[in-house]
Amino acid sequence: MIEFALGSGILVTVFVSTFQYGYFFYQYNLLVNAVNNGAHFGAMQIYDTNTSTPTTAWTTAVKKMVLYGDPTGGTSTLQVKNLTTSNVSITVGSTGSGATFVPTSVTVSITGYTIDGVTGSYVLTGKPAVTYPFQGLYCPDGC
Amino acid sequence: MTVPRTTTRQKSQRGMVLMTMAICAIALIGAMGLAVDLGHIFIVKNETQAYVDAAAIAAALKMDGSTAGIARANTAATSLSAHWNFDSATLTTPTVEFSTASSGATWYLAANVTTALAPTMRFTRVTKTVAPSIYFVPMVMPTPVYTQNVQSQAIAGQVDFAANTTIPNGLGPFTGVTACNGSVTACENTAPNFGLTVGDIYDIQWPQYNSKRNNCGNGNGNGNGGKAINCFNSTPCPGDVTLDNGNGPDPMQEVVQYWGAKTNGYWGSTSTSDINSYILDIQQLASLAMGTNIDPYLSSGNKQGTAAILDARVNQDGVNYDISGNSGSGLQKLTDYLANTAHNGRRLMPLPMVYPNANNTTTVVGYAQFLLMTNISAAGTSDFYVKGDGGITSSGTGNDPYCAIYAGAWVIGSTNGGVGSTSGGGRVRLVQ
Numbered sequence: 001m002i003e004f005a006l007g008s009g010i011l012v013t014v015f016v017s018t019f020q021y022g023y024f025f026y027q028y029n030l031l032v033n034a035v036n037n038g039a040h041f042g043a044m045q046i047y048d049t050n051t052s053t054p055t056t057a058w059t060t061a062v063k064k065m066v067l068y069g070d071p072t073g074g075t076s077t078l079q080v081k082n083l084t085t086s087n088v089s090i091t092v093g094s095t096g097s098g099a100t101f102v103p104t105s106v107t108v109s110i111t112g113y114t115i116d117g118v119t120g121s122y123v124l125t126g127k128p129a130v131t132y133p134f135q136g137l138y139c140p141d142g143c
Numbered sequence: 144m145t146v147p148r149t150t151t152r153q154k155s156q157r158g159m160v161l162m163t164m165a166i167c168a169i170a171l172i173g174a175m176g177l178a179v180d181l182g183h184i185f186i187v188k189n190e191t192q193a194y195v196d197a198a199a200i201a202a203a204l205k206m207d208g209s210t211a212g213i214a215r216a217n218t219a220a221t222s223l224s225a226h227w228n229f230d231s232a233t234l235t236t237p238t239v240e241f242s243t244a245s246s247g248a249t250w251y252l253a254a255n256v257t258t259a260l261a262p263t264m265r266f267t268r269v270t271k272t273v274a275p276s277i278y279f280v281p282m283v284m285p286t287p288v289y290t291q292n293v294q295s296q297a298i299a300g301q302v303d304f305a306a307n308t309t310i311p312n313g314l315g316p317f318t319g320v321t322a323c324n325g326s327v328t329a330c331e332n333t334a335p336n337f338g339l340t341v342g343d344i345y346d347i348q349w350p351q352y353n354s355k356r357n358n359c360g361n362g363n364g365n366g367n368g369g370k371a372i373n374c375f376n377s378t379p380c381p382g383d384v385t386l387d388n389g390n391g392p393d394p395m396q397e398v399v400q401y402w403g404a405k406t407n408g409y410w411g412s413t414s415t416s417d418i419n420s421y422i423l424d425i426q427q428l429a430s431l432a433m434g435t436n437i438d439p440y441l442s443s444g445n446k447q448g449t450a451a452i453l454d455a456r457v458n459q460d461g462v463n464y465d466i467s468g469n470s471g472s473g474l475q476k477l478t479d480y481l482a483n484t485a486h487n488g489r490r491l492m493p494l495p496m497v498y499p500n501a502n503n504t505t506t507v508v509g510y511a512q513f514l515l516m517t518n519i520s521a522a523g524t525s526d527f528y529v530k531g532d533g534g535i536t537s538s539g540t541g542n543d544p545y546c547a548i549y550a551g552a553w554v555i556g557s558t559n560g561g562v563g564s565t566s567g568g569g570r571v572r573l574v575q
Contacts, residue, residue, distance in 0.1 A: 003160040014171060018178045025182030028229070029189055036193040043200075044556075046312075046425065095487055099459050102487040102558075127230035130193045133201040133219070135556030135571055137313045139424035140459070 020117045027115045030080045032128045035108040038066035042090065042106040043132035050101040050140035052092045063088045066108060087113040103138060107131040169283055176279030184293055187227055187275045191295035194225040194234045195269045196573055199299035202239055202267040203571040206301060207560035208551060210261045211482060213241060215559065217253035220269050227273055237271040245298050245574040265562050266300035266574065296575070301554050301562050303569035310510070310568070311430045313555060315492040316411035316421040317347035317545065318437065319511050320394035322386050323498045330498045330508040335552045335563025337496050337509060338392050342474025343382035344546050347494060347513055348444065349398055349407040350377040351542035361400040371399040376542035382549065401499035402441070409444035410437055418445060422452045431495050431507050433566055438505045453528040453545065456492070457515045461485040468520040469532045473548040477514050481559055488558030490515045491550055496567060510568030512560060513547035
């Protein structure tokens with residue numbers, strides 16, 4: 001009985017922590033793929049303002065790409081459990097300002113997303129993050 | 144008699160649990176290794192894959208058929224940085240190679256791409272190997288290894304638009320006239336440069352036509368009617384004058400014969416706000432594809448409104464000046480522009496390349512980029528298209544043409560040129 005108590009105690013700890021790590025890795029991997037999709041998509045989209053703050057329509061499309069793998073999909077299945085638009089942060093890299101502003105890169109990262117576990121949870125801040133060079137058309141005054 | 148038997152049984156039970164635990168521990172550690180170490184490796188693989196994908200795209204956007212372009216592509220990929228190992232370590236300096244095809248051809252490092260090879264390089268391959276630590280698997284290995292190399296590789300290339308690809312936006316409201324050998328097929332076969340020379344200065348909008356001028360005609364001037372150059376109130380741009388030598392394909396003759404006074408190569412409406420959206424933003428009067436007859440969209444345009452907007456586009460560039468000044472050659476200006484890292488691509492305007500081959504028929508045969516001109520040699524405000532400069536008559540008022548430097552193939556999103564093949568236009572795609 002003593003051996004079983006000791007052994008099972010160790011075993012349960014091992015199993016739980018293995019599950020914990022595995023689940024964390026699984027979720028993190030999904031997030032890497034999601035931000036990769038979003039950043040690649042954003043970099044190919046028409047960029048339609050001459051500031052580093054993208055238009056609402058542009059931001060919405062990129063965030064939907066991260067969340068659903070589909071820029072229009074509001075009703076599709078979430079790629080990652082409990083991921084919301086507020087967890088997705090987008091940074092547009094650029095050169096120049098005002099008239100000479102041109103977008104050069106799109107970075108998508110995850111902030112404030114919590115990966116739950118059996119024994120605790122982990123909050124992601126600014127990671128994973130993926131950057132793509134901008135390769136779309138640019139219309140500074142809107143189009 | 145019962146005492147020894149009990150003792151024996153108890154000893155046996157204790158030993159069994161310990162031995163089972165010992166054997167199970169190896170299996171358990173192996174299983175944990177699979178869950179933890181393999182999971183870790185998968186994440187590292189995905190992180191580095193995203194990095195090489197982005198680096199391959201960054202490099203492919205810079206290839207323009209020159210060794211300088213290859214060097215810029217190499218720099219673009221190697222200077223891109225990203226993080227791996229849960230965002231804790233930095234990824235830099237991947238291996239960047241170039242090739243003529245995405246598979247089956249030799250891959251060259253940037254240093255090994257010669258001047259002769261550069262115009263054929265259309266694909267770039269980026270490879271990065273990282274070595275994440277592994278923790279559990281080594282415990283059950285006969286000869287433990289504590290890191291595992293993970294290699295990621297991506298291939299990106301400039302993929303030309305197919306013949307039937309429709310271009311809904313992005314092209315400027317002017318046209319480049321191809322030097323064709325009397326048929327559309329001949330024009331297409333001469334892509335990516337359509338008989339033009341990179342660095343030469345061509346008309347994107349032709350000067351005022353006047354058939355009443357002395358010796359105006361579409362002949363070559365050798366007793367075969369008047370010369371085409373005599374039909375314009377102002378001299379066309381130097382590149383087109385050079386091609387009008389009576390010895391082959393000649394844009395000026397095509398323009399005189401089939402466009403005349405009806406049009407000058409501008410396609411779009413005459414409203415200033417529309418011209419703004421064509422030149423500064425990416426709107427088009429209509430979608431185009433190779434084979435489209437652009438003739439119905441051609442019009443005489445609104446010259447005065449257009450000039451100021453062309454200058455506005457020039458002044459949106461970080462490099463809106465030519466360091467070689469007005470006297471520099473077109474090729475010198477183009478080379479200086481591309482080599483200056485402050486340039487942002489706004490002076491490069493993609494246009495449809497057309498072939499006027501019959502009355503009311505002007506066929507789109509491909510796409511190309513033109514470098515808009517400037518009349519300043521240091522930072523300031525250019526007004527070339529409003530006023531022209533001493534060397535080239537190109538102004539918004541009067542009879543002058545609009546000239547621009549032919550810069551080769553167009554790649555969407557590139558602030559440099561492209562390599563081009565069948566259509567002279569394309570976009571960068573991840574191939575693998």
